[in-house]
Amino acid sequence: MYKIAIDAMGGDNAPAAIVAGVEQARDSMPNVIFQLFGDQAQIKPLVKNTAQLEFIQADETIMMGEEPVRAIRKKKQSSMVLAAQAVKQGQAQALFSAGNTGALLASGIFIVGRIKGVDRPALMTTLPAFEGPHEAFVMMDVGANAENKPAHLYQYGVLGSFYAQEILRYAKPRVGLLNNGTEPDKGDALHKSAHALLTEGHQAGYINFVGNVESRDLLRGPADVVVADGFSGNATLKAIEGTAQTLLHLLKDTMLNHGLKEKVGGLLLKPALKQLASRLDYSQYGGAVVVGVQAPVVKTHGSANAGEVKNTLIQIDQMLEADLTGHITRFVAEHAGELNGQAAANQGEER
Structure with missing residues (x-):
């Protein structure tokens, strides 16, 4: 059983499109629990069936126009940051958002963490x-x-x-x-x-x-x-x-x-x-x-509809089933020469 931490407040059509996409995806993903981070007063009325759903209150939202690094540092109680923290702490295995791209990248790199060697x-x-x-x-x-x-x-x-x-x-x-x-x-x-x-x-x-x-x-x-x-x-x-x-x-x-x-x-x-x-x-x-980060972190575009949210969640499920991050981590550790071989490292620095 996998858990996907979802920034339910991120995106132009959130939370409606996010919730609808999750419910569409659920039918084809029986092995997944969807954690919905956000304003539960907005989220819960949209839910038709609570099966496989978990609800986590987040009092803040990172908006599309905010400066990414400053936003994740300032808004510790935002839906995106709390979802990323859940992945970092092992409470979820993947992170999804349709929100601020830069903030999601920063959350992936600075909260979820970079794979050593990348x-x-x-x-x-x-x-x-x-x-x-x-x-x-x-x-x-x-x-x-x-x-x-x-x-x-x-x-x-x-x-x-x-x-x-x-x-x-x-x-x-x-x-x-x-x-x-x-x-x-x-x-x-x-x-x-x-x-x-x-x-x-x-x-x-x-x-x-x-x-x-x-x-x-x-x-x-x-x-x-x-x-x-x-x-x-x-x-x-x-x-x-x-x-x-x-x-x-x-x-x-x-x-x-x-x-x-x-x-x-x-x-x-x-x-x-x-x-x-x-x-x-x-x-x-x-x-x-x-x-290159320690868990699947996946972004759909800000204007995504329910169908596009569903497609992205199915993609995350495929990544989890394939243990893509685990394979990449082991591959990087075992093939340091291929990624950072003497010729590549030397030329990369010299040029």
Whole structure:
């Protein structure tokens, strides 16, 4: 039996969407207890069935616009901090929130705690791939760290490969480095050095590095694990999100607000467009994972609805069943040379 500590007050649609998502997820997760942290006066009236639920009062809420580190230090009685403390103390095995991303990252790193041997935990998300051998790929970092060293990007390649193998069940996942060109000598000093480290890791048999990948090609599936510094990864993710939303909006507007031919064509294309929208919706794969901390810490986007909350909770259940954090912890301890080998460590510091 697992327990998931849930920040029930985090997100634009909290607590209603959080409670509804938990109740939807419960039917397919009989081995999980859901701990709902927050204002119980708001939460309990929304609950239809109390089975597998625990209620913990939290008198404060961390808002979306608050400075992350200051918020978790100042608001000790917030739903997010109390949920993170429950994981730290072993009262729960995973942490979920749709709230302030920076605050959740800080809670994961400073309260739940970093895995020894992981230099810089990262935020990882899963995105659809429309070509290639698999239907999805993972990308990290997508916003935890604005600045990185080459050795950090090297670790992301190793840890991302491990996630792709254990959760997505990909054999020998292909690792690509997000860059402004596919040639090995492209990019700034950071990316040139990271490319060299990843190449060494490939030659040593630690990872299956396939070289640089460009942002325009990502949804074509050139890699199963895309490694990025936090700034570039976050900007790329938001560009993909914005492009997908704009494209679907324009298609809908063209079909509804023009002539009869367009409307008839739109009706004929409606099933295909629904399928396209579904494939572009990466929330079907769950939330963004803070990789490198001592328990699953997972974030869904702030405007998540009940269905998206459910998908993320199912993702957490899969991580718990696979003992992903335990495997990563043991892997890091047993493969220090792969993560921080002499060549990687030396070059990471020198460059």
